[in-house]
Amino acid sequence: MTQEAREAPARATEQLRLNADLVHEAGKRLRELSPPFVATLARGSSDQAAAFAKYLLEVHAGIPTLSHAPSVGSLYHATSPRFKGVPLIAISQSGRSPDLIAAAEDARRQGAVVIAVVNDAESPLAQLAEIVIPVHAGAETSVAATKSFVCTLVALTHLVAEWSEDSALLAALDTVGDVLEEAANADWSAAVPLLRDAEEMLVLGRGPTLPIAGEAALKLKETSSLHAEAFSSAEVAHGPMTLVGEGDPVLVLAPFDVARTGLRERLEDFAARGANIIAAGLPEDVAPALTVLPLxxxxxxxxxxxxxxxxxxxxxxxxxxxRGRNPDNPPHLNKVTRTL
Structure with a gap:
Protein backbone atom coordinates (compact mmCIF):
# COMPACT_ATOMS: atom_id res chain seq x y z
CA MET A 1 0.00 0.00 0.00
CA THR A 2 2.74 2.46 0.94
CA GLN A 3 4.88 1.56 -2.05
CA GLU A 4 2.00 2.19 -4.45
CA ALA A 5 0.90 5.38 -2.70
CA ARG A 6 4.41 6.79 -3.01
CA GLU A 7 4.34 6.25 -6.76
CA ALA A 8 1.46 8.72 -7.11
CA PRO A 9 3.49 11.96 -7.47
CA ALA A 10 5.55 10.62 -10.38
CA ARG A 11 2.55 8.90 -11.96
CA ALA A 12 0.45 12.06 -11.77
CA THR A 13 3.22 14.14 -13.34
CA GLU A 14 3.57 11.65 -16.20
CA GLN A 15 -0.20 11.54 -16.64
CA LEU A 16 -0.39 15.29 -17.20
CA ARG A 17 2.31 15.02 -19.86
CA LEU A 18 0.70 12.07 -21.65
CA ASN A 19 -2.83 13.48 -21.49
CA ALA A 20 -2.04 17.09 -22.41
CA ASP A 21 -3.41 17.08 -25.95
CA LEU A 22 -6.22 14.63 -25.25
CA VAL A 23 -7.62 16.60 -22.30
CA HIS A 24 -7.19 19.94 -24.09
CA GLU A 25 -9.35 18.63 -26.95
CA ALA A 26 -11.86 17.11 -24.54
CA GLY A 27 -12.20 20.45 -22.76
CA LYS A 28 -12.78 22.22 -26.07
CA ARG A 29 -15.43 19.69 -27.11
CA LEU A 30 -17.26 20.01 -23.79
CA ARG A 31 -17.26 23.82 -23.97
CA GLU A 32 -18.82 23.59 -27.42
CA LEU A 33 -21.36 21.07 -26.14
CA SER A 34 -22.38 23.52 -23.38
CA PRO A 35 -24.52 20.98 -21.48
CA PRO A 36 -27.19 22.07 -18.97
CA PHE A 37 -25.73 19.74 -16.37
CA VAL A 38 -23.22 16.91 -15.89
CA ALA A 39 -23.69 13.50 -14.29
CA THR A 40 -21.16 11.25 -12.57
CA LEU A 41 -21.23 7.46 -12.26
CA ALA A 42 -19.07 5.60 -9.75
CA ARG A 43 -18.88 3.42 -6.64
CA GLY A 44 -16.51 3.13 -3.67
CA SER A 45 -13.39 5.29 -3.74
CA SER A 46 -14.29 6.31 -7.28
CA ASP A 47 -17.53 7.77 -5.96
CA GLN A 48 -15.48 10.00 -3.64
CA ALA A 49 -13.55 11.08 -6.74
CA ALA A 50 -16.92 11.78 -8.38
CA ALA A 51 -17.83 14.04 -5.45
CA PHE A 52 -14.52 15.85 -6.01
CA ALA A 53 -15.51 16.27 -9.67
CA LYS A 54 -18.82 17.77 -8.55
CA TYR A 55 -16.96 20.37 -6.46
CA LEU A 56 -14.64 21.17 -9.38
CA LEU A 57 -17.42 21.42 -11.95
CA GLU A 58 -19.80 23.48 -9.87
CA VAL A 59 -17.22 25.86 -8.36
CA HIS A 60 -14.73 26.20 -11.22
CA ALA A 61 -16.89 25.55 -14.28
CA GLY A 62 -20.28 26.69 -12.99
CA ILE A 63 -22.04 23.51 -14.18
CA PRO A 64 -24.63 21.74 -11.96
CA THR A 65 -23.53 18.16 -11.38
CA LEU A 66 -25.55 15.19 -10.17
CA SER A 67 -24.59 11.72 -9.04
CA HIS A 68 -26.25 9.11 -11.27
CA ALA A 69 -26.78 6.00 -9.14
CA PRO A 70 -25.58 2.93 -11.07
CA SER A 71 -28.68 0.93 -10.16
CA VAL A 72 -30.92 3.47 -11.90
CA GLY A 73 -29.55 2.29 -15.22
CA SER A 74 -28.29 -1.24 -14.45
CA LEU A 75 -31.33 -2.51 -12.51
CA TYR A 76 -34.23 -0.12 -13.09
CA HIS A 77 -33.33 0.94 -16.65
CA ALA A 78 -34.87 4.27 -15.75
CA THR A 79 -32.31 6.57 -17.35
CA SER A 80 -34.08 9.67 -18.61
CA PRO A 81 -34.11 10.75 -22.28
CA ARG A 82 -33.07 14.12 -20.85
CA PHE A 83 -29.56 12.65 -20.76
CA LYS A 84 -29.27 13.37 -24.48
CA GLY A 85 -26.17 15.50 -25.03
CA VAL A 86 -25.26 15.39 -21.32
CA PRO A 87 -21.75 14.30 -20.28
CA LEU A 88 -21.75 11.25 -18.03
CA ILE A 89 -18.38 10.96 -16.29
CA ALA A 90 -17.94 7.28 -15.42
CA ILE A 91 -15.07 6.77 -12.98
CA SER A 92 -13.53 3.35 -12.31
CA GLN A 93 -10.03 2.09 -11.56
CA SER A 94 -10.66 -1.25 -13.28
CA GLY A 95 -13.39 -0.26 -15.74
CA ARG A 96 -14.86 -3.73 -15.23
CA SER A 97 -17.62 -3.40 -12.63
CA PRO A 98 -20.74 -4.88 -14.26
CA ASP A 99 -23.22 -2.37 -12.84
CA LEU A 100 -21.17 0.63 -13.97
CA ILE A 101 -20.84 -0.81 -17.45
CA ALA A 102 -24.58 -1.57 -17.66
CA ALA A 103 -25.52 1.90 -16.37
CA ALA A 104 -23.11 3.61 -18.79
CA GLU A 105 -24.48 1.58 -21.69
CA ASP A 106 -28.04 2.51 -20.73
CA ALA A 107 -27.16 6.21 -20.46
CA ARG A 108 -25.42 6.12 -23.82
CA ARG A 109 -28.53 4.61 -25.41
CA GLN A 110 -30.38 7.65 -24.08
CA GLY A 111 -27.88 9.95 -25.79
CA ALA A 112 -25.43 10.69 -22.96
CA VAL A 113 -21.84 11.53 -23.88
CA VAL A 114 -19.95 8.93 -21.85
CA ILE A 115 -16.56 10.03 -20.53
CA ALA A 116 -14.55 7.19 -18.97
CA VAL A 117 -11.91 8.14 -16.40
CA VAL A 118 -10.14 4.81 -15.96
CA ASN A 119 -6.81 3.26 -15.09
CA ASP A 120 -7.30 0.47 -17.65
CA ALA A 121 -7.78 2.16 -21.01
CA GLU A 122 -8.55 -1.21 -22.63
CA SER A 123 -11.35 -2.06 -20.19
CA PRO A 124 -14.99 -2.61 -21.23
CA LEU A 125 -16.00 0.74 -19.74
CA ALA A 126 -13.35 2.52 -21.79
CA GLN A 127 -14.44 0.66 -24.92
CA LEU A 128 -18.00 1.99 -24.76
CA ALA A 129 -17.03 5.61 -23.93
CA GLU A 130 -16.84 8.45 -26.45
CA ILE A 131 -14.05 10.14 -24.50
CA VAL A 132 -11.46 8.14 -22.55
CA ILE A 133 -9.15 9.79 -20.03
CA PRO A 134 -6.55 7.30 -18.75
CA VAL A 135 -5.24 8.05 -15.27
CA HIS A 136 -1.93 6.24 -15.98
CA ALA A 137 -1.51 5.02 -12.38
CA GLY A 138 0.02 1.74 -13.47
CA ALA A 139 -0.75 -1.68 -12.00
CA GLU A 140 -2.17 -1.50 -8.49
CA THR A 141 -2.13 -4.75 -6.50
CA SER A 142 -3.04 -3.50 -3.03
CA VAL A 143 -6.79 -3.99 -2.54
CA ALA A 144 -6.98 -0.55 -0.95
CA ALA A 145 -6.69 1.91 -3.84
CA THR A 146 -4.17 4.71 -3.33
CA LYS A 147 -2.22 5.93 -6.35
CA SER A 148 -5.16 5.30 -8.67
CA PHE A 149 -7.34 7.54 -6.50
CA VAL A 150 -4.77 10.35 -6.41
CA CYS A 151 -4.21 10.08 -10.17
CA THR A 152 -7.97 10.12 -10.77
CA LEU A 153 -8.30 13.36 -8.81
CA VAL A 154 -5.49 14.88 -10.87
CA ALA A 155 -7.13 13.74 -14.13
CA LEU A 156 -10.47 15.24 -13.10
CA THR A 157 -8.77 18.49 -12.10
CA HIS A 158 -7.00 18.59 -15.47
CA LEU A 159 -10.27 18.00 -17.35
CA VAL A 160 -12.18 20.70 -15.47
CA ALA A 161 -9.28 23.17 -15.75
CA GLU A 162 -9.25 22.75 -19.54
CA TRP A 163 -13.04 22.73 -19.77
CA SER A 164 -13.39 25.97 -17.79
CA GLU A 165 -10.15 27.49 -19.13
CA ASP A 166 -9.15 28.18 -15.52
CA SER A 167 -5.63 29.59 -15.90
CA ALA A 168 -4.89 29.49 -12.16
CA LEU A 169 -5.83 25.83 -11.93
CA LEU A 170 -3.87 24.96 -15.05
CA ALA A 171 -0.81 26.74 -13.66
CA ALA A 172 -1.20 24.94 -10.35
CA LEU A 173 -1.13 21.58 -12.12
CA ASP A 174 2.43 22.33 -13.20
CA THR A 175 3.45 21.97 -9.54
CA VAL A 176 1.54 18.77 -8.81
CA GLY A 177 4.64 16.56 -8.68
CA ASP A 178 6.42 18.71 -6.09
CA VAL A 179 3.27 19.23 -4.01
CA LEU A 180 2.44 15.53 -3.89
CA GLU A 181 6.05 14.49 -3.25
CA GLU A 182 6.19 16.81 -0.23
CA ALA A 183 2.84 15.45 0.94
CA ALA A 184 4.08 11.86 0.59
CA ASN A 185 7.01 12.71 2.86
CA ALA A 186 4.89 14.44 5.51
CA ASP A 187 4.83 12.58 8.83
CA TRP A 188 1.27 12.12 10.12
CA SER A 189 2.18 9.31 12.54
CA ALA A 190 1.47 11.55 15.55
CA ALA A 191 -2.19 10.65 15.02
CA VAL A 192 -1.60 6.92 15.55
CA PRO A 193 -1.66 6.91 19.40
CA LEU A 194 -5.03 8.69 19.36
CA LEU A 195 -6.52 6.24 16.86
CA ARG A 196 -4.89 2.91 17.75
CA ASP A 197 -7.64 1.86 20.18
CA ALA A 198 -10.51 3.92 18.80
CA GLU A 199 -13.74 2.16 17.83
CA GLU A 200 -15.41 5.05 16.04
CA MET A 201 -14.57 8.56 14.90
CA LEU A 202 -15.58 11.46 12.66
CA VAL A 203 -13.62 12.79 9.69
CA LEU A 204 -14.47 16.37 8.76
CA GLY A 205 -13.97 18.27 5.53
CA ARG A 206 -15.76 20.92 3.53
CA GLY A 207 -15.65 22.14 -0.06
CA PRO A 208 -12.69 20.45 -1.79
CA THR A 209 -11.78 18.41 1.29
CA LEU A 210 -15.21 16.84 1.93
CA PRO A 211 -14.62 14.09 -0.68
CA ILE A 212 -11.12 13.68 0.76
CA ALA A 213 -12.69 13.13 4.17
CA GLY A 214 -15.01 10.57 2.58
CA GLU A 215 -12.08 8.67 1.08
CA ALA A 216 -10.16 8.82 4.38
CA ALA A 217 -13.17 7.45 6.29
CA LEU A 218 -13.56 4.65 3.74
CA LYS A 219 -9.89 3.70 4.05
CA LEU A 220 -10.10 3.68 7.87
CA LYS A 221 -12.98 1.23 7.61
CA GLU A 222 -11.22 -0.92 4.98
CA THR A 223 -7.72 -1.10 6.40
CA SER A 224 -8.24 -0.65 10.17
CA SER A 225 -11.80 -1.86 10.79
CA LEU A 226 -12.38 1.52 12.40
CA HIS A 227 -15.91 2.89 12.13
CA ALA A 228 -15.14 6.31 10.67
CA GLU A 229 -17.83 8.57 9.22
CA ALA A 230 -17.21 11.63 7.07
CA PHE A 231 -19.22 14.83 7.47
CA SER A 232 -19.07 18.39 6.28
CA SER A 233 -17.83 20.67 9.05
CA ALA A 234 -20.92 22.77 8.29
CA GLU A 235 -23.36 19.84 8.49
CA VAL A 236 -21.89 18.00 11.47
CA ALA A 237 -23.63 20.33 13.93
CA HIS A 238 -27.00 19.24 12.50
CA GLY A 239 -27.17 16.10 14.61
CA PRO A 240 -23.97 14.02 14.27
CA MET A 241 -22.05 16.24 16.68
CA THR A 242 -24.08 14.80 19.56
CA LEU A 243 -22.21 11.50 19.08
CA VAL A 244 -18.87 13.02 20.08
CA GLY A 245 -17.79 13.07 23.69
CA GLU A 246 -14.77 12.94 25.98
CA GLY A 247 -11.76 11.34 24.30
CA ASP A 248 -13.43 10.66 20.95
CA PRO A 249 -11.14 11.33 17.96
CA VAL A 250 -12.09 13.83 15.27
CA LEU A 251 -9.86 14.08 12.19
CA VAL A 252 -10.17 17.47 10.46
CA LEU A 253 -9.03 17.96 6.87
CA ALA A 254 -9.20 21.72 6.54
CA PRO A 255 -9.90 23.34 3.16
CA PHE A 256 -7.67 26.14 1.92
CA ASP A 257 -10.47 28.20 0.42
CA VAL A 258 -13.54 30.07 1.68
CA ALA A 259 -14.94 26.77 2.98
CA ARG A 260 -12.73 27.32 6.06
CA THR A 261 -15.36 29.82 7.24
CA GLY A 262 -16.63 28.85 10.68
CA LEU A 263 -14.18 25.98 11.11
CA ARG A 264 -12.41 27.43 14.16
CA GLU A 265 -15.73 27.88 15.96
CA ARG A 266 -16.74 24.32 15.14
CA LEU A 267 -13.48 22.94 16.49
CA GLU A 268 -13.91 24.97 19.65
CA ASP A 269 -17.27 23.22 20.08
CA PHE A 270 -15.59 19.82 19.74
CA ALA A 271 -12.80 20.82 22.12
CA ALA A 272 -15.38 21.85 24.71
CA ARG A 273 -16.82 18.32 24.50
CA GLY A 274 -13.39 16.85 25.24
CA ALA A 275 -12.79 15.44 21.79
CA ASN A 276 -9.28 14.56 20.65
CA ILE A 277 -8.94 16.84 17.61
CA ILE A 278 -6.42 15.91 14.93
CA ALA A 279 -6.11 18.70 12.35
CA ALA A 280 -4.39 18.93 8.98
CA GLY A 281 -4.22 22.29 7.26
CA LEU A 282 -4.52 24.38 10.41
CA PRO A 283 -1.58 25.72 12.46
CA GLU A 284 -1.59 25.30 16.21
CA ASP A 285 -2.28 28.98 16.87
CA VAL A 286 -5.43 28.86 14.71
CA ALA A 287 -7.09 25.65 15.83
CA PRO A 288 -7.68 24.17 19.30
CA ALA A 289 -6.11 20.91 18.14
CA LEU A 290 -4.37 18.43 20.37
CA THR A 291 -2.51 17.09 17.34
CA VAL A 292 -1.57 19.12 14.27
CA LEU A 293 -0.53 17.26 11.12
CA PRO A 294 1.97 18.96 8.76
CA LEU A 295 0.62 20.22 5.45
CA ARG A 323 -4.09 -2.28 15.02
CA GLY A 324 -2.85 -5.71 13.90
CA ARG A 325 -4.40 -5.64 10.43
CA ASN A 326 -3.05 -6.28 6.95
CA PRO A 327 -3.62 -3.08 4.96
CA ASP A 328 -2.71 -4.74 1.65
CA ASN A 329 -5.41 -7.39 1.90
CA PRO A 330 -8.39 -6.31 4.03
CA PRO A 331 -10.91 -9.07 4.79
CA HIS A 332 -13.99 -9.51 2.58
CA LEU A 333 -12.75 -7.09 -0.11
CA ASN A 334 -11.71 -7.62 -3.71
CA LYS A 335 -9.92 -5.40 -6.21
CA VAL A 336 -12.89 -5.49 -8.60
CA THR A 337 -16.21 -5.37 -6.80
CA ARG A 338 -18.81 -7.04 -8.99
CA THR A 339 -21.98 -5.32 -7.85
CA LEU A 340 -24.96 -6.22 -10.04
Missing amino acids: RSDTHPVLAAIAQIQSFYALAETLSLA
Whole structure:
Protein backbone atom coordinates (compact mmCIF):
# COMPACT_ATOMS: atom_id res chain seq x y z
CA MET A 1 0.00 0.00 0.00
CA THR A 2 2.74 2.46 0.94
CA GLN A 3 4.88 1.56 -2.05
CA GLU A 4 2.00 2.19 -4.45
CA ALA A 5 0.90 5.38 -2.70
CA ARG A 6 4.41 6.79 -3.01
CA GLU A 7 4.34 6.25 -6.76
CA ALA A 8 1.46 8.72 -7.11
CA PRO A 9 3.49 11.96 -7.47
CA ALA A 10 5.55 10.62 -10.38
CA ARG A 11 2.55 8.90 -11.96
CA ALA A 12 0.45 12.06 -11.77
CA THR A 13 3.22 14.14 -13.34
CA GLU A 14 3.57 11.65 -16.20
CA GLN A 15 -0.20 11.54 -16.64
CA LEU A 16 -0.39 15.29 -17.20
CA ARG A 17 2.31 15.02 -19.86
CA LEU A 18 0.70 12.07 -21.65
CA ASN A 19 -2.83 13.48 -21.49
CA ALA A 20 -2.04 17.09 -22.41
CA ASP A 21 -3.41 17.08 -25.95
CA LEU A 22 -6.22 14.63 -25.25
CA VAL A 23 -7.62 16.60 -22.30
CA HIS A 24 -7.19 19.94 -24.09
CA GLU A 25 -9.35 18.63 -26.95
CA ALA A 26 -11.86 17.11 -24.54
CA GLY A 27 -12.20 20.45 -22.76
CA LYS A 28 -12.78 22.22 -26.07
CA ARG A 29 -15.43 19.69 -27.11
CA LEU A 30 -17.26 20.01 -23.79
CA ARG A 31 -17.26 23.82 -23.97
CA GLU A 32 -18.82 23.59 -27.42
CA LEU A 33 -21.36 21.07 -26.14
CA SER A 34 -22.38 23.52 -23.38
CA PRO A 35 -24.52 20.98 -21.48
CA PRO A 36 -27.19 22.07 -18.97
CA PHE A 37 -25.73 19.74 -16.37
CA VAL A 38 -23.22 16.91 -15.89
CA ALA A 39 -23.69 13.50 -14.29
CA THR A 40 -21.16 11.25 -12.57
CA LEU A 41 -21.23 7.46 -12.26
CA ALA A 42 -19.07 5.60 -9.75
CA ARG A 43 -18.88 3.42 -6.64
CA GLY A 44 -16.51 3.13 -3.67
CA SER A 45 -13.39 5.29 -3.74
CA SER A 46 -14.29 6.31 -7.28
CA ASP A 47 -17.53 7.77 -5.96
CA GLN A 48 -15.48 10.00 -3.64
CA ALA A 49 -13.55 11.08 -6.74
CA ALA A 50 -16.92 11.78 -8.38
CA ALA A 51 -17.83 14.04 -5.45
CA PHE A 52 -14.52 15.85 -6.01
CA ALA A 53 -15.51 16.27 -9.67
CA LYS A 54 -18.82 17.77 -8.55
CA TYR A 55 -16.96 20.37 -6.46
CA LEU A 56 -14.64 21.17 -9.38
CA LEU A 57 -17.42 21.42 -11.95
CA GLU A 58 -19.80 23.48 -9.87
CA VAL A 59 -17.22 25.86 -8.36
CA HIS A 60 -14.73 26.20 -11.22
CA ALA A 61 -16.89 25.55 -14.28
CA GLY A 62 -20.28 26.69 -12.99
CA ILE A 63 -22.04 23.51 -14.18
CA PRO A 64 -24.63 21.74 -11.96
CA THR A 65 -23.53 18.16 -11.38
CA LEU A 66 -25.55 15.19 -10.17
CA SER A 67 -24.59 11.72 -9.04
CA HIS A 68 -26.25 9.11 -11.27
CA ALA A 69 -26.78 6.00 -9.14
CA PRO A 70 -25.58 2.93 -11.07
CA SER A 71 -28.68 0.93 -10.16
CA VAL A 72 -30.92 3.47 -11.90
CA GLY A 73 -29.55 2.29 -15.22
CA SER A 74 -28.29 -1.24 -14.45
CA LEU A 75 -31.33 -2.51 -12.51
CA TYR A 76 -34.23 -0.12 -13.09
CA HIS A 77 -33.33 0.94 -16.65
CA ALA A 78 -34.87 4.27 -15.75
CA THR A 79 -32.31 6.57 -17.35
CA SER A 80 -34.08 9.67 -18.61
CA PRO A 81 -34.11 10.75 -22.28
CA ARG A 82 -33.07 14.12 -20.85
CA PHE A 83 -29.56 12.65 -20.76
CA LYS A 84 -29.27 13.37 -24.48
CA GLY A 85 -26.17 15.50 -25.03
CA VAL A 86 -25.26 15.39 -21.32
CA PRO A 87 -21.75 14.30 -20.28
CA LEU A 88 -21.75 11.25 -18.03
CA ILE A 89 -18.38 10.96 -16.29
CA ALA A 90 -17.94 7.28 -15.42
CA ILE A 91 -15.07 6.77 -12.98
CA SER A 92 -13.53 3.35 -12.31
CA GLN A 93 -10.03 2.09 -11.56
CA SER A 94 -10.66 -1.25 -13.28
CA GLY A 95 -13.39 -0.26 -15.74
CA ARG A 96 -14.86 -3.73 -15.23
CA SER A 97 -17.62 -3.40 -12.63
CA PRO A 98 -20.74 -4.88 -14.26
CA ASP A 99 -23.22 -2.37 -12.84
CA LEU A 100 -21.17 0.63 -13.97
CA ILE A 101 -20.84 -0.81 -17.45
CA ALA A 102 -24.58 -1.57 -17.66
CA ALA A 103 -25.52 1.90 -16.37
CA ALA A 104 -23.11 3.61 -18.79
CA GLU A 105 -24.48 1.58 -21.69
CA ASP A 106 -28.04 2.51 -20.73
CA ALA A 107 -27.16 6.21 -20.46
CA ARG A 108 -25.42 6.12 -23.82
CA ARG A 109 -28.53 4.61 -25.41
CA GLN A 110 -30.38 7.65 -24.08
CA GLY A 111 -27.88 9.95 -25.79
CA ALA A 112 -25.43 10.69 -22.96
CA VAL A 113 -21.84 11.53 -23.88
CA VAL A 114 -19.95 8.93 -21.85
CA ILE A 115 -16.56 10.03 -20.53
CA ALA A 116 -14.55 7.19 -18.97
CA VAL A 117 -11.91 8.14 -16.40
CA VAL A 118 -10.14 4.81 -15.96
CA ASN A 119 -6.81 3.26 -15.09
CA ASP A 120 -7.30 0.47 -17.65
CA ALA A 121 -7.78 2.16 -21.01
CA GLU A 122 -8.55 -1.21 -22.63
CA SER A 123 -11.35 -2.06 -20.19
CA PRO A 124 -14.99 -2.61 -21.23
CA LEU A 125 -16.00 0.74 -19.74
CA ALA A 126 -13.35 2.52 -21.79
CA GLN A 127 -14.44 0.66 -24.92
CA LEU A 128 -18.00 1.99 -24.76
CA ALA A 129 -17.03 5.61 -23.93
CA GLU A 130 -16.84 8.45 -26.45
CA ILE A 131 -14.05 10.14 -24.50
CA VAL A 132 -11.46 8.14 -22.55
CA ILE A 133 -9.15 9.79 -20.03
CA PRO A 134 -6.55 7.30 -18.75
CA VAL A 135 -5.24 8.05 -15.27
CA HIS A 136 -1.93 6.24 -15.98
CA ALA A 137 -1.51 5.02 -12.38
CA GLY A 138 0.02 1.74 -13.47
CA ALA A 139 -0.75 -1.68 -12.00
CA GLU A 140 -2.17 -1.50 -8.49
CA THR A 141 -2.13 -4.75 -6.50
CA SER A 142 -3.04 -3.50 -3.03
CA VAL A 143 -6.79 -3.99 -2.54
CA ALA A 144 -6.98 -0.55 -0.95
CA ALA A 145 -6.69 1.91 -3.84
CA THR A 146 -4.17 4.71 -3.33
CA LYS A 147 -2.22 5.93 -6.35
CA SER A 148 -5.16 5.30 -8.67
CA PHE A 149 -7.34 7.54 -6.50
CA VAL A 150 -4.77 10.35 -6.41
CA CYS A 151 -4.21 10.08 -10.17
CA THR A 152 -7.97 10.12 -10.77
CA LEU A 153 -8.30 13.36 -8.81
CA VAL A 154 -5.49 14.88 -10.87
CA ALA A 155 -7.13 13.74 -14.13
CA LEU A 156 -10.47 15.24 -13.10
CA THR A 157 -8.77 18.49 -12.10
CA HIS A 158 -7.00 18.59 -15.47
CA LEU A 159 -10.27 18.00 -17.35
CA VAL A 160 -12.18 20.70 -15.47
CA ALA A 161 -9.28 23.17 -15.75
CA GLU A 162 -9.25 22.75 -19.54
CA TRP A 163 -13.04 22.73 -19.77
CA SER A 164 -13.39 25.97 -17.79
CA GLU A 165 -10.15 27.49 -19.13
CA ASP A 166 -9.15 28.18 -15.52
CA SER A 167 -5.63 29.59 -15.90
CA ALA A 168 -4.89 29.49 -12.16
CA LEU A 169 -5.83 25.83 -11.93
CA LEU A 170 -3.87 24.96 -15.05
CA ALA A 171 -0.81 26.74 -13.66
CA ALA A 172 -1.20 24.94 -10.35
CA LEU A 173 -1.13 21.58 -12.12
CA ASP A 174 2.43 22.33 -13.20
CA THR A 175 3.45 21.97 -9.54
CA VAL A 176 1.54 18.77 -8.81
CA GLY A 177 4.64 16.56 -8.68
CA ASP A 178 6.42 18.71 -6.09
CA VAL A 179 3.27 19.23 -4.01
CA LEU A 180 2.44 15.53 -3.89
CA GLU A 181 6.05 14.49 -3.25
CA GLU A 182 6.19 16.81 -0.23
CA ALA A 183 2.84 15.45 0.94
CA ALA A 184 4.08 11.86 0.59
CA ASN A 185 7.01 12.71 2.86
CA ALA A 186 4.89 14.44 5.51
CA ASP A 187 4.83 12.58 8.83
CA TRP A 188 1.27 12.12 10.12
CA SER A 189 2.18 9.31 12.54
CA ALA A 190 1.47 11.55 15.55
CA ALA A 191 -2.19 10.65 15.02
CA VAL A 192 -1.60 6.92 15.55
CA PRO A 193 -1.66 6.91 19.40
CA LEU A 194 -5.03 8.69 19.36
CA LEU A 195 -6.52 6.24 16.86
CA ARG A 196 -4.89 2.91 17.75
CA ASP A 197 -7.64 1.86 20.18
CA ALA A 198 -10.51 3.92 18.80
CA GLU A 199 -13.74 2.16 17.83
CA GLU A 200 -15.41 5.05 16.04
CA MET A 201 -14.57 8.56 14.90
CA LEU A 202 -15.58 11.46 12.66
CA VAL A 203 -13.62 12.79 9.69
CA LEU A 204 -14.47 16.37 8.76
CA GLY A 205 -13.97 18.27 5.53
CA ARG A 206 -15.76 20.92 3.53
CA GLY A 207 -15.65 22.14 -0.06
CA PRO A 208 -12.69 20.45 -1.79
CA THR A 209 -11.78 18.41 1.29
CA LEU A 210 -15.21 16.84 1.93
CA PRO A 211 -14.62 14.09 -0.68
CA ILE A 212 -11.12 13.68 0.76
CA ALA A 213 -12.69 13.13 4.17
CA GLY A 214 -15.01 10.57 2.58
CA GLU A 215 -12.08 8.67 1.08
CA ALA A 216 -10.16 8.82 4.38
CA ALA A 217 -13.17 7.45 6.29
CA LEU A 218 -13.56 4.65 3.74
CA LYS A 219 -9.89 3.70 4.05
CA LEU A 220 -10.10 3.68 7.87
CA LYS A 221 -12.98 1.23 7.61
CA GLU A 222 -11.22 -0.92 4.98
CA THR A 223 -7.72 -1.10 6.40
CA SER A 224 -8.24 -0.65 10.17
CA SER A 225 -11.80 -1.86 10.79
CA LEU A 226 -12.38 1.52 12.40
CA HIS A 227 -15.91 2.89 12.13
CA ALA A 228 -15.14 6.31 10.67
CA GLU A 229 -17.83 8.57 9.22
CA ALA A 230 -17.21 11.63 7.07
CA PHE A 231 -19.22 14.83 7.47
CA SER A 232 -19.07 18.39 6.28
CA SER A 233 -17.83 20.67 9.05
CA ALA A 234 -20.92 22.77 8.29
CA GLU A 235 -23.36 19.84 8.49
CA VAL A 236 -21.89 18.00 11.47
CA ALA A 237 -23.63 20.33 13.93
CA HIS A 238 -27.00 19.24 12.50
CA GLY A 239 -27.17 16.10 14.61
CA PRO A 240 -23.97 14.02 14.27
CA MET A 241 -22.05 16.24 16.68
CA THR A 242 -24.08 14.80 19.56
CA LEU A 243 -22.21 11.50 19.08
CA VAL A 244 -18.87 13.02 20.08
CA GLY A 245 -17.79 13.07 23.69
CA GLU A 246 -14.77 12.94 25.98
CA GLY A 247 -11.76 11.34 24.30
CA ASP A 248 -13.43 10.66 20.95
CA PRO A 249 -11.14 11.33 17.96
CA VAL A 250 -12.09 13.83 15.27
CA LEU A 251 -9.86 14.08 12.19
CA VAL A 252 -10.17 17.47 10.46
CA LEU A 253 -9.03 17.96 6.87
CA ALA A 254 -9.20 21.72 6.54
CA PRO A 255 -9.90 23.34 3.16
CA PHE A 256 -7.67 26.14 1.92
CA ASP A 257 -10.47 28.20 0.42
CA VAL A 258 -13.54 30.07 1.68
CA ALA A 259 -14.94 26.77 2.98
CA ARG A 260 -12.73 27.32 6.06
CA THR A 261 -15.36 29.82 7.24
CA GLY A 262 -16.63 28.85 10.68
CA LEU A 263 -14.18 25.98 11.11
CA ARG A 264 -12.41 27.43 14.16
CA GLU A 265 -15.73 27.88 15.96
CA ARG A 266 -16.74 24.32 15.14
CA LEU A 267 -13.48 22.94 16.49
CA GLU A 268 -13.91 24.97 19.65
CA ASP A 269 -17.27 23.22 20.08
CA PHE A 270 -15.59 19.82 19.74
CA ALA A 271 -12.80 20.82 22.12
CA ALA A 272 -15.38 21.85 24.71
CA ARG A 273 -16.82 18.32 24.50
CA GLY A 274 -13.39 16.85 25.24
CA ALA A 275 -12.79 15.44 21.79
CA ASN A 276 -9.28 14.56 20.65
CA ILE A 277 -8.94 16.84 17.61
CA ILE A 278 -6.42 15.91 14.93
CA ALA A 279 -6.11 18.70 12.35
CA ALA A 280 -4.39 18.93 8.98
CA GLY A 281 -4.22 22.29 7.26
CA LEU A 282 -4.52 24.38 10.41
CA PRO A 283 -1.58 25.72 12.46
CA GLU A 284 -1.59 25.30 16.21
CA ASP A 285 -2.28 28.98 16.87
CA VAL A 286 -5.43 28.86 14.71
CA ALA A 287 -7.09 25.65 15.83
CA PRO A 288 -7.68 24.17 19.30
CA ALA A 289 -6.11 20.91 18.14
CA LEU A 290 -4.37 18.43 20.37
CA THR A 291 -2.51 17.09 17.34
CA VAL A 292 -1.57 19.12 14.27
CA LEU A 293 -0.53 17.26 11.12
CA PRO A 294 1.97 18.96 8.76
CA LEU A 295 0.62 20.22 5.45
CA ARG A 296 1.99 22.67 2.91
CA SER A 297 -0.10 25.84 2.83
CA ASP A 298 1.27 27.79 -0.15
CA THR A 299 -0.57 25.94 -2.91
CA HIS A 300 -3.84 26.05 -4.79
CA PRO A 301 -6.82 24.87 -2.66
CA VAL A 302 -7.56 22.03 -5.09
CA LEU A 303 -3.99 20.70 -4.96
CA ALA A 304 -3.94 21.17 -1.19
CA ALA A 305 -6.95 18.87 -0.94
CA ILE A 306 -5.31 16.20 -3.11
CA ALA A 307 -2.13 16.54 -1.03
CA GLN A 308 -4.08 15.69 2.13
CA ILE A 309 -5.14 12.27 0.87
CA GLN A 310 -1.58 11.65 -0.32
CA SER A 311 -0.32 12.28 3.22
CA PHE A 312 -3.19 10.34 4.76
CA TYR A 313 -2.40 7.07 2.99
CA ALA A 314 0.86 6.62 4.91
CA LEU A 315 -1.04 7.23 8.15
CA ALA A 316 -3.68 4.68 7.13
CA GLU A 317 -1.09 1.95 6.61
CA THR A 318 0.80 2.74 9.82
CA LEU A 319 -2.44 2.71 11.79
CA SER A 320 -3.61 -0.52 10.20
CA LEU A 321 -0.40 -2.28 11.19
CA ALA A 322 -0.59 -0.80 14.70
CA ARG A 323 -4.09 -2.28 15.02
CA GLY A 324 -2.85 -5.71 13.90
CA ARG A 325 -4.40 -5.64 10.43
CA ASN A 326 -3.05 -6.28 6.95
CA PRO A 327 -3.62 -3.08 4.96
CA ASP A 328 -2.71 -4.74 1.65
CA ASN A 329 -5.41 -7.39 1.90
CA PRO A 330 -8.39 -6.31 4.03
CA PRO A 331 -10.91 -9.07 4.79
CA HIS A 332 -13.99 -9.51 2.58
CA LEU A 333 -12.75 -7.09 -0.11
CA ASN A 334 -11.71 -7.62 -3.71
CA LYS A 335 -9.92 -5.40 -6.21
CA VAL A 336 -12.89 -5.49 -8.60
CA THR A 337 -16.21 -5.37 -6.80
CA ARG A 338 -18.81 -7.04 -8.99
CA THR A 339 -21.98 -5.32 -7.85
CA LEU A 340 -24.96 -6.22 -10.04
